[in-house]
Amino acid sequence: MDNRAGEMQVFLRVVETGSFSEAARQVRMTPSTVSKLIARTEARLGVRLLERSTRRLVLTDEGRIYYERSLALLSELDEIEHDLSSGSACTGGTLRVSASVGFGMVAVEPLLPAFWAAYPNVTVDLSLSDEIVDLYLDRTDVAFRVGALVNSSLTARKLGVAPRRIVASPEYLAKRGIPRTIADLARHECLGFNFRRAAPVWPLREGGRVVDRSIRGPLIANNGETLRRMALAGMGLARMGEFHIRQDLQSGALVQVLADAVEGDSEDIHALFLGGEHLPQRVRAFLDFMTPRLRAHLDAIPPA
Numbered sequence: 001m002d003n004r005a006g007e008m009q010v011f012l013r014v015v016e017t018g019s020f021s022e023a024a025r026q027v028r029m030t031p032s033t034v035s036k037l038i039a040r041t042e043a044r045l046g047v048r049l050l051e052r053s054t055r056r057l058v059l060t061d062e063g064r065i066y067y068e069r070s071l072a073l074l075s076e077l078d079e080i081e082h083d084l085s086s087g088s089a090c091t092g093g094t095l096r097v098s099a100s101v102g103f104g105m106v107a108v109e110p111l112l113p114a115f116w117a118a119y120p121n122v123t124v125d126l127s128l129s130d131e132i133v134d135l136y137l138d139r140t141d142v143a144f145r146v147g148a149l150v151n152s153s154l155t156a157r158k159l160g161v162a163p164r165r166i167v168a169s170p171e172y173l174a175k176r177g178i179p180r181t182i183a184d185l186a187r188h189e190c191l192g193f194n195f196r197r198a199a200p201v202w203p204l205r206e207g208g209r210v211v212d213r214s215i216r217g218p219l220i221a222n223n224g225e226t227l228r229r230m231a232l233a234g235m236g237l238a239r240m241g242e243f244h245i246r247q248d249l250q251s252g253a254l255v256q257v258l259a260d261a262v263e264g265d266s267e268d269i270h271a272l273f274l275g276g277e278h279l280p281q282r283v284r285a286f287l288d289f290m291t292p293r294l295r296a297h298l299d300a301i302p303p304a
Contacts, residue, residue: 005073005074005077007037007040007041008070008073008074009027009074010023010027010029010034010037010038011037011038011041011049011066011067011070012067012070012071012074013026013027014034014038014050014057015050015057015059015063015067016139018056018057019057020034020035020038020057038050045062045066047060047062047063048060048062048063049062049063049066050063068274071139071274072274072279072280075093075280076280076281078093091119091121091122091281091282091285092119092121092122092282093121093122093123093280093282094122094123094124094125094282095122095123095124095125095141095142095282095283095286096125096127096139096140096141096142097124097125097126097127097140097141097142097143097144097286098126098127098128098129098133098140098142098143098144099126099127099128099143099144100128100129100130100144100145100146100223100224101128101129101130101223101224101225102130102223102224102225102228102240102241102243102244103144103146103241103243103244103269104126104128104144105128105225105244106243106244106246106247107144107243107294107297107298108126108144108290108294109126111289111290111293111294112124112126114289115286115289115290118285118289119282119285119286119289122282122285122286124286127140128223129223130193130195130222130223130224131195131222132145141273141274141280141282141283141286142271142272142273142283142286142287143271143272143273144159144269144270144271144272144294145269145270145271145272146162146241146267146268146269147267147268148267148268149268149270149272154272154273154274155272155273155274156270156271156272157270157271157273157287157291158268158269158270159269159270159271159291159294159295159298160268160269160294160295160297160298160299161266161267161268161269161298162241162242162243162266162267162268162269162298163241163242163262163265163266163301164239164240164241164242164262164265164266164267165239165240165241165242165245165249165256165259165262166202166237166238166239166256166257166258166261166262167231167237167238167240167245167248167249167254167255167256167257168231168234168236168237168238168254168255168257169231169232169233169234169253169254169255170252170255171234172231172234172235172236172237173255173257175234176188176189178257179237179257179258180258181206181258182204182206182211182213182258182261185202185213185215185237188217188236188237189216189217189218189235189236189237190202190215190216190217190236190237190238190239191217191218191219191220191221191227191230191231191235191236191237191238192215192217192219192220192221192227193220193221193222193224193227194220194221194222195222200214200215200216200220201213201214201215202215202239203265204258204261204262204265205260205261205262205263205264205265206261217235217236217237218235218236219235219236224240224241224244225244227240228240228244228245228248231245231254232248232253232254237257239262241267242301243297243298243301246301269294269298271287271290271291271294273287
């Protein structure tokens with residue numbers, strides 16, 4: 001009997017645990033049976049899915065594609081059975097979503113009540129972090145990413161562009177003065193990030209060229225919301241995405257400085273997801289609902 005779905009489930013468990021023995025324990029098989037199942041799948045496909053060593057397992061390019069497609073297919077099978085067993089043909093299930101702290105708070109979260117009104121049977125498992133998550137290993141359905149994308153077999157939808165602003169509270173500027181030139185930053189407190197892809201410099205425009213300006217200050221943090229709160233508290237200057245501080249700028253709680261220096265300083269924002277065209281209905285519904293609304297939010301950028 002053809003049991004490719006069962007073989008896929010075993011393969012997914014091996015990838016997610018990184019171990020034949022742990023996968024075997026979870027699926028209640030022996031390690032040798034799991035190894036034979038993987039070998040049989042590789043023989044049937046005519047490709048190697050895993051590179052094996054004494055220390056770890058590594059997906060080949062073909063293995064990553066097989067993992068992605070298997071994950072989407074089995075997820076859709078689960079969704080079909082859930083809908084039929086509950087007597088409902090409507091979209092349902094759990095949707096795992098990842099977003100940066102700032103983008104999640106100001107752009108994604110406000111849209112969730114309307115999404116649930118349209119799709120009441122979908123549970124959104126939302127994680128906010130400015131660290132980049134691995135969609136495969138964390139079993140994330142959709143990730144909203146701010147910044148450059150690395151080469152990947154993931155599918156991406158571009159949502160828009162996020163210009164950056166350098167801002168501070170009126171109280172801080174009254175106390176420390178308004179920086180008029182890039183050189184003035186040397187006498188100011190500058191708040192920064194501590195995650196791996198961040199650098200302790202701000203790329204700023206001066207005399208028609210971009211220069212990297214080293215910064216220092218009382219705080220480096222792993223998310224933009226902490227920087228925003230400390231800027232509001234008068235702790236220093238922060239360089240942040242406009243979408244995150246738009247309401248603060250409009251209310252006057254934060255004031256932009258050195259507008260010419262950040263001209264052209266921006267990051268792309270994408271929605272990343274697994275499965276390409278073969279998406280579970282709950283994922284497709286979420287993307288189709290969120291994409292136009294998030295694009296409209298990012299397009300509504302007031303002038304600097």
